[in-house]
Amino acid sequence: MLRRRLSSLLLRSPCSSAVASSCHHQQHHLLLPTHAEKPPAPNLLRLFTSLAGSDGDRPFIAFVLGGPGSGKGTQCSRIASDFGFSHVSAGDLLRNEISSGTDHGEWILEIIREGRIVPSEITVELVRKAIESSSAKRVLIDGFPRCEENRIAFEKITGTEPDLVLFFDCPEDEMVKRLLSRNQGRVDDNIETIKKRLKVFESLNLPVVEYYSSRGKAHKINATGTEDEIFEAVRKLFSTLR
C-alpha cells in the first residue's frame, strides 16, 4: 500500500479533518510525462533561453511541487546554485513568520503542527513579496501552491502563471523514511502529522500538479535514488538554461 506511486493513483480518499476547509476535494488521475520519456517541449526550450518569464518584466517562475520529504528543498538548493535561481521556500517563509513573533505566528504554527494548509491570504502575500524583492531573473517557488485555492488566488492576485512546474514523484514509504530522519527539529516531522500531510498532499496538492500537467507545464522527475541521481535528471531538464 505504502509503496504505491502517488502519480498513478486514482485519488479517492475522503476529505480528512486535516484538510483545510478553503481547499475542496477532487478526484484526479495524473498522467505526467517523465523527462526520461519525453524531452522538453520546444516551447519550454524557448522559455528557458529567454531568461525572463512570459510577461517580459517579471522573472522566470518555476513552481516546485512534490510530497513532504520528496526532496524539493534539497533539489532547489542545487538548482539555485547551478542555474542562478533564487530559492523561495513557502514553508520557510511561514516558519519565519512564526520565529519572528508576528501576530498570526501562533496560528500558523498550529496549522503546520496539524499538517493543514495556511490560508492563501497569508501565503500568496508572502510569496508575492519574496518574488518582488528578489532581483533574480529566475525564481523557484518551493512548496507552493499547496491546493487549487492557493493556485487560483496566486494567479488572480499576481496576474501570473508559472513558466514551469517541477513535480518530484516519490513513493510514500520513502518520503516517510526521509522525514523521520530529517532531524531539523520540525514540529511536523512526526508520524502523526506526516500521515496527515500525506493525505493533504494527495487530495489537495496533486490536483494542482494535474492542472499544470493539462496545461503542458508540469515535468515529472523520479525522486527516488540518491540526491545526485535525482539532480542529474533535473540538470538535464534545466541544462538549456546555461
Ligand SMILES: Nc1ncnc2c1ncn2[C@@H]1O[C@H](COP(=O)(O)OP(=O)(O)O)[C@@H](O)[C@H]1O
Ligand atoms: N535522494 C535522497 N535520498 C535520501 N534522502 C534524501 C534525498 N533527498 C533529500 N533527502 C533528505 O530527505 C529529507 C527531506 O528532504 P527535503 O529536501 O527537505 O524534502 P522536502 O522539501 O520535499 O520536504 C532531508 O533530510 C534530506 O536531506
Ligand SMILES: O=c1ccn([C@@H]2O[C@H](COP(=O)(O)OP(=O)(O)O)[C@@H](O)[C@H]2O)c(=O)[nH]1
Ligand atoms: O504554501 C504553503 C507551504 C507550506 N505550508 C505549511 O507548511 C508546512 C511545511 O511546508 P514545507 O514546504 O516546509 O514542507 P515540506 O513539504 O518541504 O516538508 C506544510 O505542511 C503546511 O502546513 C502551507 O500551509 N502553505
Ligand SMILES: [Mg+2]
Ligand atoms: Mg521542504
